[in-house]
Amino acid sequence: MHTIGRVSEMFGLPISTLRYYDKEGLFPSLQRRSGIRQFGETEIEALRVIECLKASGLEIKDIKRFMQLCAEGPSTYAQRRKMFEARKAAVEAEMCRLQKTLDMLSFKCWYYETAIEDGSEDRLKSMIPDGLPVEIKRLYDNARS
Amino acid sequence: MHTIGRVSEMFGLPISTLRYYDKEGLFPSLQRRSGIRQFGETEIEALRVIECLKASGLEIKDIKRFMQLCAEGPSTYAQRRKMFEARKAAVEAEMCRLQKTLDMLSFKCWYYETAIEDGSEDRLKSMIPDGLPVEIKRLYDNARS
DNA sequence: ATAACACATGAACTTAACTTTAGGTCAAGT
DNA sequence: ACTTGACCTAAAGTTAAGTTCATGTGTTAT
Numbered sequence: 394m395h396t397i398g399r400v401s402e403m404f405g406l407p408i409s410t411l412r413y414y415d416k417e418g419l420f421p422s423l424q425r426r427s428g429i430r431q432f433g434e435t436e437i438e439a440l441r442v443i444e445c446l447k448a449s450g451l452e453i454k455d456i457k458r459f460m461q462l463c464a465e466g467p468s469t470y471a472q473r474r475k476m477f478e479a480r481k482a483a484v485e486a487e488m489c490r491l492q493k494t495l496d497m498l499s500f501k502c503w504y505y506e507t508a509i510e511d512g513s514e515d516r517l518k519s520m521i522p523d524g525l526p527v528e529i530k531r532l533y534d535n536a537r538s
Numbered sequence: 539m540h541t542i543g544r545v546s547e548m549f550g551l552p553i554s555t556l557r558y559y560d561k562e563g564l565f566p567s568l569q570r571r572s573g574i575r576q577f578g579e580t581e582i583e584a585l586r587v588i589e590c591l592k593a594s595g596l597e598i599k600d601i602k603r604f605m606q607l608c609a610e611g612p613s614t615y616a617q618r619r620k621m622f623e624a625r626k627a628a629v630e631a632e633m634c635r636l637q638k639t640l641d642m643l644s645f646k647c648w649y650y651e652t653a654i655e656d657g658s659e660d661r662l663k664s665m666i667p668d669g670l671p672v673e674i675k676r677l678y679d680n681a682r683s
Numbered sequence: 684a685t686a687a688c689a690c691a692t693g694a695a696c697t698t699a700a701c702t703t704t705a706g707g708t709c710a711a712g713t
Numbered sequence: 714a715c716t717t718g719a720c721c722t723a724a725a726g727t728t729a730a731g732t733t734c735a736t737g738t739g740t741t742a743t
Contacts, residue, residue, distance in 0.1 A: 396720075410702085413700075413702085430720085445646075448638075471650075481643040481644060484643060485640065488636050491593070491633050492633070495629050498622055498626040501587075542689090543690080574689090598729075
């Protein structure tokens with residue numbers, strides 16, 4: 394069993410955050426001894442899942458829902474699995490979005506490299522047909538390949 | 539030149555958001571005619587960059603800073619390039635983080651698939667040495683390869 | 684003329700996820 | 714005895730990025 398201070402160090406999370414999570418119902422089976430929280434293996438594992446679900450973009454109230462499912466036992470396995478499948482899909486979608494963002498950022502890096510070499514954006518701008526960065530991006534991609 | 543309503547449709551952004559962006563200084567050279575905003579090609583391109591920088595996780599106040607650099611002319615090319623390089627690095631880091639999250643989510647999907655097949659988590663839990671999902675994840679990865 | 688519409692403003696409101704503050708308990712060391 | 718340190722609570726404050734509201738203006742269709 395760990396105290397809140399130890400758990401705080403273990404996870405690099407402020408104590409206030411752990412108390413906040415508890416208040417929000419993220420540790421449904423957290424025990425106390427004379428008012429003091431006793432973080433057991435259940436809560437440690439819960440925190441690992443919380444970190445994962447948070448990183449996946451899930452809100453606290455939905456993480457709470459998941460923790461409740463866990464507390465309800467084997468009858469909720471299917472629901473829990475579905476939840477993870479949904480999170481997986483969400484993260485995959487986010488990664489696609491970020492890849493597109495990354496492409497645009499790479500293009501912009503190239504754009505300013507070129508502008509610095511040229512000393513102006515004139516040549517670059519003359520390459521753009523009618524304010525269509527999608528098109529110039531294609532030019533850029535072709536130039537790279 | 540476009541009205542705020544047209545731009546709203548073009549980008550799928552609420553009018554209130556466009557006004558908010560303007561108020562925050564994201565269109566430093568936006569013109570008006572008798573009080574009404576005139577969105578020109580400059581602002582349209584600005585919005586494309588805004589969407590990109592927002593997707594990269596940049597805050598509005600820092601996007602404003604970038605737009606100000608743009609309005610200052612060629613002397614800020616180097617700063618602008620540096621900003622895009624930094625954004626690129628941030629997005630790459632975020633994608634790494636998401637990849638790790640995805641790995642954990644995939645593991646959890648497999649975990650619950652297995653738990654459903656088994657009808658309980660008993661076998662799975664007996665595979666875990668001492669509450670270390672990192673270890674079981676390694677077992678899982680080995681099983682996959 | 685009057686109604687409808689798209690535009691405008693400033694100020695207040697919203698939401699999520701914390702953080703901070705103010706005050707209190709309790710055990711251990713000096 | 715007293716101070717220190719780790720724990721506790723409830724309530725208020727914070728921040729970002731908008732959204733909503735109340736109110737007003739100006740142009741166009743009936």
